Amino acid sequence: MKLYLTPAACSLADHIALCEAKIEVDTVKVDLTTRRTEDGGDFTRVNPKGYVPALAFDDGTVLTENAAILCWVADRAPDLAPRGEMGRIRLIEMLSFIASEIHKPFIRSFFPLDEKDKEAADRMIATRLAYLEAQWSGDYLFGDRYSVADGYLYVMLHWANLTKRALSPKLTAFFDRVHRRPAVQQALRREGLVQ
Ligand SMILES: N[C@@H](CCC(=O)N[C@@H](CS)C(=O)NCC(=O)O)C(=O)O
Known part of the structure; x- marks a missing residue:
């Protein structure tokens, strides 16, 4: 699972939630001016909305929007709700x-x-x-x-x-x-x- 984030952006909330829930995740930094990922990829292919956060699951599905990602984490870690x-x-x-x-x-x-x-x-x-x-x-x-x-x-x-x-x-x-x-x-x- 990969969390696409930009340091100190709103995606930090999802990153914190995943750490609180002890859910292992790789992080991929996104440059919001170029919409490129740190490995040179086109971020809009991950999230056509072009903004962080995006949580990409190993099966290829992608979840976006802070509220949705935070709910997803809370559903898996009920102590965080x-x-x-x-x-x-x-x-x-x-x-x-x-x-x-x-x-x-x-x-x-x-x-x-x-x-x-x-x-x-x-x-x-x-x-x-x-x-x-x-x-x-x-x-x-x-x-x-x-x-x-x-x-x-x-x-x-x-x-x-x-x-x-x-x-x-x-x-x-x-x-x-x-x-x-x-x-x-x-x-x-x-x-x-x-x-
Ligand atoms: N509706 C989105 C908004 C996310 C958002 O505002 N992301 C900002 C960083 S804090 C962003 O990536 N902005 C770049 C852009 O909109 O082009 C959510 O709640 O997840």
């Missing part, structure tokens, strides 16, 4: 929220149409993070239990740090807590982001 009858649905709800309400505004803020567009995206990120913060208690998004959604939010906060956004003490504490997890360190090391 919230419990209960509604657990899986709550996980999908959270992954959808992060993907469309935080991740996408970040991309818009990185590549805005103009200054007003950037301001609007930044406002949206701040509002969505404030919402999350207000509704959650405990160490992780689903209380005391770490889930694949926490790794996704961690990547968003990593971007916030890289772009020097002020984070509240609660979000900073969450970031530090997730950052210390051995699987997170393992994924960061494998992407060359820490030593």
